Amino acid sequence: MQPLIDNARAFGRRPEEFARLAEGQSPDVLFITCSDSRVVPALITGARPGELFELRTAGNIVPPYAPGRPSGEAATVEYAVEVLGVRDVVVCGHSHCGAVGALVRGEDLDAVPAVRDWLAHATPRPAGTAEDPAVAEGVQNHVLTQLLRLRSYPCVAGGLADGRLGLHAWYYEVHTGTVLAHRPHTDTFTAL
Numbered sequence: 715m716q717p718l719i720d721n722a723r724a725f726g727r728r729p730e731e732f733a734r735l736a737e738g739q740s741p742d743v744l745f746i747t748c749s750d751s752r753v754v755p756a757l758i759t760g761a762r763p764g765e766l767f768e769l770r771t772a773g774n775i776v777p778p779y780a781p782g783r784p785s786g787e788a789a790t791v792e793y794a795v796e797v798l799g800v801r802d803v804v805v806c807g808h809s810h811c812g813a814v815g816a817l818v819r820g821e822d823l824d825a826v827p828a829v830r831d832w833l834a835h836a837t838p839r840p841a842g843t844a845e846d847p848a849v850a851e852g853v854q855n856h857v858l859t860q861l862l863r864l865r866s867y868p869c870v871a872g873g874l875a876d877g878r879l880g881l882h883a884w885y886y887e888v889h890t891g892t893v894l895a896h897r898p899h900t901d902t903f904t905a906l
């Protein structure tokens with residue numbers, strides 16, 4: 715932890731560069747990805763502070779929209795779309811994802827019941843090759859399912875209907891840094 719603290723101390727010594735951030739934020743993109751430490755959205759995209767609004771969840775799962783049941787995920791999506799007016803939403807899965815791998819392999823998660831119950835939101839269970847350590851196929855299928863789920867959020871459905879919102883499915887390889895994007899016309903993931 716100490717190196718992180720040292721860096722945080724040094725980081726605070728450049729107030730000029732960040733002073734304008736006090737005026738507010740107007741990010742163009744909501745970036746939804748996994749909590750995995752190997753996925754660093756700002757590093758992948760080159761985004762500067764203020765450019766990416768982020769939602770990170772275990773396995774980049776977008777839970778079902780459930781009116782009357784508050785969730786941080788729904789609040790984050792709604793705020794991004796309705797208040798910040800983001801133009802695009804990216805759901806970015808990644809290779810070697812522990813959450814998706816557990817689903818694909820049908821692992822017993824009873825020892826981590828909170829994880830088990832959260833991953834139960836990932837229905838249908840992503841199809842993929844259990845032997846593939848990268849779980850590429852499983853993650854790509856899973857990302858598309860989350861994109862479909864997002865469409866059921868009223869704010870997203872409204873944005874799509876108005877043509878003011880675009881949805882994107884990405885797959886990031888943690889071991890190469892390569893980003894693949896889903897191409898709807900061919901239903902395949904190819905390099906950006």
Ligand code: ZN
Binds near residue numbers: 749774812
């Ligand atoms: Zn993951």
